[in-house]
Amino acid sequence: MSTALLHATAHEKKPLITKKKLLPYWLLAPGIIWLVIFFLVPIYQLISTSTQTQGFGIGTYVQTYRFSNFIDAITSSKAQLIRSFEYAFLATVFALIISYPLAYAVAFKSGRWKNTLLVLIVAPFFCSFLLRTVAWEQILGEQGLVIKFLRFVHIIGAQGHLTATPFAVVAGLTYNFLPFMTLPLYASLERIDIRMMEASGDLYANALTTFRKVTIPLSMPGVVAGTLLTFIPAAGDYINAELLGNPGTKMIGNVIEARYLEIVDYPGAAALSLILMVTILILVMAYVKRAGTEELV
Amino acid sequence: MSLEISRRDLIKGVGGLSAASVLGLTSATGLDAAQAASSKQAVRFANWSLYLDYDNKAKNYPTLVDFTKKTGIPVKYMEVIDDNDTFTAKVTPQLRLKKDIGYDIVVLTEWMASRWINGGYVTKFDDAKIPNKKNVLPFLLNRPLDPGRHYSLPWAGVIAGFAWNTKHTPKGIHTMEQLFAPANKGKIEVLSEMRDTMGLILMWQGVDITKPFSQDKFMNAIDYLQKMIHDGFIRQVKGQSYQEDLISGDAVAVIGWSGDINQLNAQNSNQFGFAIPDSGGTFTTDNMMIPAQSPNKVSAEAVINYYYDPVVAARVANYINYICPVSGAQEAMAKINPAQVHNKLIFPDDAMWKKLHVFHPLSQAEQISFSTAFQKASGNA
Numbered sequence: 292m293s294t295a296l297l298h299a300t301a302h303e304k305k306p307l308i309t310k311k312k313l314l315p316y317w318l319l320a321p322g323i324i325w326l327v328i329f330f331l332v333p334i335y336q337l338i339s340t341s342t343q344t345q346g347f348g349i350g351t352y353v354q355t356y357r358f359s360n361f362i363d364a365i366t367s368s369k370a371q372l373i374r375s376f377e378y379a380f381l382a383t384v385f386a387l388i389i390s391y392p393l394a395y396a397v398a399f400k401s402g403r404w405k406n407t408l409l410v411l412i413v414a415p416f417f418c419s420f421l422l423r424t425v426a427w428e429q430i431l432g433e434q435g436l437v438i439k440f441l442r443f444v445h446i447i448g449a450q451g452h453l454t455a456t457p458f459a460v461v462a463g464l465t466y467n468f469l470p471f472m473t474l475p476l477y478a479s480l481e482r483i484d485i486r487m488m489e490a491s492g493d494l495y496a497n498a499l500t501t502f503r504k505v506t507i508p509l510s511m512p513g514v515v516a517g518t519l520l521t522f523i524p525a526a527g528d529y530i531n532a533e534l535l536g537n538p539g540t541k542m543i544g545n546v547i548e549a550r551y552l553e554i555v556d557y558p559g560a561a562a563l564s565l566i567l568m569v570t571i572l573i574l575v576m577a578y579v580k581r582a583g584t585e586e587l588v
Numbered sequence: 589m590s591l592e593i594s595r596r597d598l599i600k601g602v603g604g605l606s607a608a609s610v611l612g613l614t615s616a617t618g619l620d621a622a623q624a625a626s627s628k629q630a631v632r633f634a635n636w637s638l639y640l641d642y643d644n645k646a647k648n649y650p651t652l653v654d655f656t657k658k659t660g661i662p663v664k665y666m667e668v669i670d671d672n673d674t675f676t677a678k679v680t681p682q683l684r685l686k687k688d689i690g691y692d693i694v695v696l697t698e699w700m701a702s703r704w705i706n707g708g709y710v711t712k713f714d715d716a717k718i719p720n721k722k723n724v725l726p727f728l729l730n731r732p733l734d735p736g737r738h739y740s741l742p743w744a745g746v747i748a749g750f751a752w753n754t755k756h757t758p759k760g761i762h763t764m765e766q767l768f769a770p771a772n773k774g775k776i777e778v779l780s781e782m783r784d785t786m787g788l789i790l791m792w793q794g795v796d797i798t799k800p801f802s803q804d805k806f807m808n809a810i811d812y813l814q815k816m817i818h819d820g821f822i823r824q825v826k827g828q829s830y831q832e833d834l835i836s837g838d839a840v841a842v843i844g845w846s847g848d849i850n851q852l853n854a855q856n857s858n859q860f861g862f863a864i865p866d867s868g869g870t871f872t873t874d875n876m877m878i879p880a881q882s883p884n885k886v887s888a889e890a891v892i893n894y895y896y897d898p899v900v901a902a903r904v905a906n907y908i909n910y911i912c913p914v915s916g917a918q919e920a921m922a923k924i925n926p927a928q929v930h931n932k933l934i935f936p937d938d939a940m941w942k943k944l945h946v947f948h949p950l951s952q953a954e955q956i957s958f959s960t961a962f963q964k965a966s967g968n969a
Contacts, residue, residue, distance in 0.1 A: 349703060349952055350680060367969060433837035452774055454838055455823045537824055538817045538967035549968035552677045553780075554959050 341561035350555045357558075364562040368546045372566070375543040376574075378457075379526035382464035386472040386521050387514070389465070394476035394513070395506075399485075412473050420467060424534050427463050428454055431535070455537040463531035471520040479513025480506070515582045523571055543567055630662040631887045634675075634691040636874070637667040637828070638851055639744070641907035651903050655894050661887045666691075671780075671827055672700035679879075683709045688881045692888040695743050699783065701875040702733035702949060710739045710877040717889040720896030723914050728873060732949050740875040741892060744847070744904075745911025747933065747944060748784035749869040751844040751862045753834060760861045764792040767841055768821050776822050777830045778813070778843040782962045783947040785825070785843050787870035789813060797870070797947050806958055814965045825966040834860060846933045850909035862933070864943045871944035873913065899924075905934050 341360055343352035365372070397408045415423060431437055431453040441447040453459055483506065491501040529544025536542075543563060550560035640649050652663050668691075669675045676696070679689040683704075696704065704710050715721060715738075721729075724741060734740045750761040761767050767776060778785045787797050789809040795801050816822045823839060824830075831848055833839035835856060849862040876895075878888045894900060898916030905912035906925045911934060912918075918935045921928050932940045950958060963969040 345956070348707065349955060367964070371967070428838075429836070450774060452823075452838070455774075538822065538965075541967035545968050549963045549966075552671075553673045554956065554963055554969065555673070555677070556956075556960070 337561045337564060340557050341565055343558045350557070352557055360558050360562045361566065364559055364566060368543065368563060371541050371543045371546045372563075372570075374540070375526050375567075376570075378461055378464060378532075378540075378542060379522050379528075381461050382468060382525045383472075383518050383522045385461070385465040386469050387518060390469060390472040390476050390517065391514075394473050394480050397477055398480040398483075409477070412470055412477075415470060421530060423467065424463055424530050427459070427466065428534055431459050431462075454535060455540075457536070457540050459535035460531050460540045460542075463535045464525045464528060467528075467531065468521040468525050471524070472517040475516035475520065476510065476513040479510045479516075483509045511582065515579065519575060519578075523575065526571055527567060629884050629887065630664040631693065631884050631891050632691045633663055633665045633693045633891065634668050635665065635693075635695045635743075636669045638848075639667070639695070639874075639908055639910075640665065641904050651895075651900050654900075655891065659890055659894075661890055663891060669695060672697050676700060676703070682881075683707070683879070686881055688883060689879050691879060692882040692884045693876055693878060693891060695874050695876055697746070697781075697874050698731065698733045698872045699947070699949065701740050701877060704877060705734055705739045709880055711880045711882065711885055712738050713741075713878070713892075714885075714889060717886065718893040718896070720893045723896045723898060723901075723916055725913050725915050728913050731873070733875070740877045741896070742873040742913040743876050743895070744908060745871060745873050745913060747846040747864060747869050747871055747911065748779060748781070748788060748843060749846065749862060749864040751834070751842050751849045751860055753837070753840045754859055754861050756840040757861075760863055761841055762863050762866050764789065764865065764867070767843070768816055769841075772841045773821050774823055775838065775840040776816075776842065777824050777826060777833060777839045778822055779830070779845075780825050780827045780966070782959060783872065784845075784870050785813070786810070786958070786962060787945070787947050788843055788865055788867075791868040791870075791945060792865065794867075796945075798945050799948055803954075803957065807961065810961045810965050813962075817965060817967070845910075847908055847910035850931075850933060864940070868943055868945050871911075871946055873911075909934060911936060 339354065340352070342354065342356045342358055344355045344357050344360075345351075346353040393412075397405060397412070401408050429435055433452070438447065438453050441453070442449065442451075447453070487505055487509065488501050491505045496504065526542075527544050529542055529548055532540055532542040532545050547560050547563050547567075550556045550563065641651050642648075643650050649665055652665055656662050675694075679691075682689045694704075713721075718741070721737065721741065724737070728742045728745075729737050731737075731742075750767055752761045754760075757766075757772070759766075786806070786809055789812055790797050790801075790805065793805070793809055793812070795805050795809070813822075817825075824833075826833075828845075828848065830839060830842050830844055831852055834842060834844075834852065844862070846862055849860050852860050876892050878885055878892075882888060895904065896914055898914055898920040901912055901914035901917040902920040902924050905917060906921065906928050909931070918929060921935075928934060936944070960969060
């Protein structure tokens, strides 16, 4: 049968075959055009802007291939660059600590509440990122309950405050990116065959050992995906630092914004954007290489 | 409306690339048609928030409604400017390509207005169409940004000074030492508008900001700002949103703008005080200009002319509480709101003017180095 089919196709007219061969490319076309216009062209512009120098008039720059722009950018904004990765790392760790039990409970223990809980996890997305962060300003601010309680139990003095602190920035980042951690974790935990855990019990492993030797390794794809989805956007975020932080908690996103809009230093802003992208790329590649991606998708 | 602008921006942004033809949706025909339309085309007026009399019940701007009734020219008023730099950065690509930016009147602060005029981004007024120009306060007609006022006219004068919560600081704040008093530590905010925050510090340090001064003097003032930030006195360096922090109590003392505090008091039972520092306050103007590629120049000039009518100017000033640039408005105010006739923040007297100083125009090199230093001190560079 199959030979007959092969035979038949071999006799088809040639143009049809090329047409068939081209079909996947036609299907890819919208995606490729999209990538060219909205990714390749901007990236090219970013790279070309990053080596320009001041021309005549504010906001005009000429191409001089000045690669030391990158060194200048790193030297002047080292503190914020390092801080961005610190905060993003902390937010990722906290999000993991909060999300793992949450995702575990939803996947295995929630019974008929499962869908409701999932909707609740996704619910913050119905409200804009910016609004949610502004809401945190009020939750932690002078009129919020948190500060009143902490003053009541004398953890914070009358002069102390929660907003405009590193704590508020990391808390904001953790909160804002929490669903990006919870959902992949849930997806990979939910896929685990419950009989694996039973088998582990049959082989005399206690609950803790089962969790350590069976559940965690099987949920690793979720952990890897979740940490990436949290760390990458958190490192480049500037809204949380802008609204919840103080001048000493500014992140690299704030520097890029100020260089672009306030100082009108386009090359500096472009150089920093590229540095941020490349650093994240290297970190992510190293991480993925260590953690493995076989089951990431 | 915002949707329309963003779509237009998008199309224009892409327009520079040949890729736009791939998209096949250059709405050039739509734009041309709009430009060819008659003078009944709405004037698109871009301004800052809370900068025009507003009727909360009718949900409209009374002076604009009257203008349209009188002239038949509709006006689309948009509160889209919240920062000189950000707004300019947003429309610069179109300005450079000599395209319509979607606004027929823009209002920008002197130093930025000067950048637009020097860049050739605005159009020259036809003085015959703006006869009320004669009502502009004489000393505002000859500002360094535009001698003789051929490209810009002042919308309002802005004072930066100290503002405070009267419950927290009943005695008020009149000196830099009082602003940075230990009791205010961690609850002080200063403006992200460099000329205002740095201007006040420089004057307090004895520098005359109206004339060029050395880089060292500026850096001394930066050092002071940096120290106040580092020691935790200053909570944040921000724009107009300092108002929300004053209301919530997260900030109790700020460097802020006169009119804002007046408006806050109207809504919050006079809880806030405002004073020009003993060492001097900064004064500048926000200016109306017509972008070079505006298709509605004639109608826009009619709008501008209308706002230099003393009665109209007084109605606006009564609401916005900023310095009124129109002579004769003080007399007109007597009929509109007698309580405001002697409001020195709207109609300053000579003693008041002596305390107000204008930051001298910066050279390009100074602008870049000062602005970089200021952003660095604010943690942004």
